Amino acid sequence: AQKITQTQPGMFVQEKEAVTLDCTYDTSDPSYGLFWYKQPSSGEMIFLIYQGSYDQQNATEGRYSLNFQKARKSANLVISASQLGDSAMYFCAMRDFTDKLIFGTGTRLQVFP
Amino acid sequence: DTEVTQTPKHLVMGMTNKKSLKCEQHMGHRAMYWYKQKAKKPPELMFVYSYEKLSINESVPSRFSPECPNSSLLNLHLHALQPEDSALYLCASSKGTEAFFGQGTRLTVV
Numbered sequence: 001a002q003k004i005t006q007t008q009p010g011m012f013v014q015e016k017e018a019v020t021l022d023c024t025y026d027t028s029d030p031s032y033g034l035f036w037y038k039q040p041s042s043g044e045m046i047f048l049i050y051q052g053s054y055d056q057q058n059a060t061e062g063r064y065s066l067n068f069q070k071a072r073k074s075a076n077l078v079i080s081a082s083q084l085g086d087s088a089m090y091f092c093a094m095r096d097f098t099d100k101l102i103f104g105t106g107t108r109l110q111v112f113p
Numbered sequence: 114d115t116e117v118t119q120t121p122k123h124l125v126m127g128m129t130n131k132k133s134l135k136c137e138q139h140m141g142h143r144a145m146y147w148y149k150q151k152a153k154k155p156p157e158l159m160f161v162y163s164y165e166k167l168s169i170n171e172s173v174p175s176r177f178s179p180e181c182p183n184s185s186l187l188n189l190h191l192h193a194l195q196p197e198d199s200a201l202y203l204c205a206s207s208k209g210t211e212a213f214f215g216q217g218t219r220l221t222v223v
Binding site for chain 2: 033035037043044045046047050052091093095098099100101102103104105106
């Protein structure tokens with residue numbers, strides 16, 4: 001069965017510093033996609049970045065990059081130059097070939113001045 | 114257009130009421146989803162529609178009834194809900210490298 005694990009319930013980072021949020025996954029399917037989302041206290045789920053299982057290069061979107069290590073089944077999110085507005089809940093998610101999209105338990109990131 | 118639109122944004126209903134949540138997307142996404150999210154928890158998958166057919170039902174109680182009238186619309190019909198069903202209900206759609214969510218409906222069952 002598929003599983004997504006986020007082992008960091010909470011993380012603190014100082015403004016302008018980089019932070020890495022961990023995500024490991026478990027699947028026996030060769031084809032899958034990995035997503036990261038940001039959920040502020042308002043509740044909306046904001047898409048940040050996507051990595052496909054066959055992608056050779058790590059995905060990047062602005063200040064967000066994904067450190068994809070397929071053999072280790074990890075897909076860590078790196079946020080560079082943190083901003084106060086980055087404080088939110090962050091979820092890692094995986095979609096399989098059946099379109100099933102499941103989430104990890106999330107990491108609450110707090111950025112301080 | 115990367116928007117998934119959900120209505121209503123807020124809903125209060127009694128345990129004997131019947132109501133519906135609506136979701137719409139015009140991105141040509143083949144898969145549409147309903148999730149339930151309780152406070153401080155991750156979204157919990159309820160249903161998946163793929164090409165307008167129900168493909169995944171995560172053992173959701175029958176008081177929740179999904180419907181996909183066409184490739185752009187997804188409904189969630191609610192009947193005889195319990196107070197523990199109060200939550201944020203999120204709709205999503207997905208295709209390829211994209212998976213976008215609506216802003217959610219905050220449901221309170223009284």
